[in-house]
Amino acid sequence: MILEKKKTFNNFAASKGLRSTRQRDIILDYFLATRQHVSVEELYLKIKSAHPGIGSATVYRTLKLFVEAGLAREVLLHDGQTRYEHVMAGEHHDHLVCTGCNAIIEFENETIEHLQDEIAARHGFLIRNHKLEIYGLCANCRG
Secondary structure (H helix, E strand, O other): OOOHHHHHHHHHHHHHOOOHHHHHHHHHHHHHOOOOOOHHHHHHHHHOOOOOOOOOHHHHHHHHHHHOOEEEEEEEOOOOOOEEEEEOOOOOOOOEEEEOOOOEEEEEEHHHHHHHHHHHOOOOOOOOOOOOEEOOOHHHHHH
């Protein structure tokens, strides 16, 4: 899976006329190793101790390339902070977003998916893509 994603990105970069760089490879490795929704700053902080030559602007530009290549998705939260998550082919999930601590909980629900399709059909609407984010307080912040 990781090798496939690296190949996808390298093919994308080549199609854009971008040369392969060690910095992009490092950023991709760190991004693919993270299992959470990560901001540019959070990813930069993970990288900088081991690779001080990689700046936050490089991380930002590279994450934008990952989005363009279809490897990442931007998730803009209520606090204005953009986070990035992996895109898995054929996978869809929605988010519960805590307005207290900004935790993001992913969930899947067949009933919600069917209801969205039903509503769209009722209005003669063709869904190309969608996202559902529900904002509130997680169990820890409510506690």
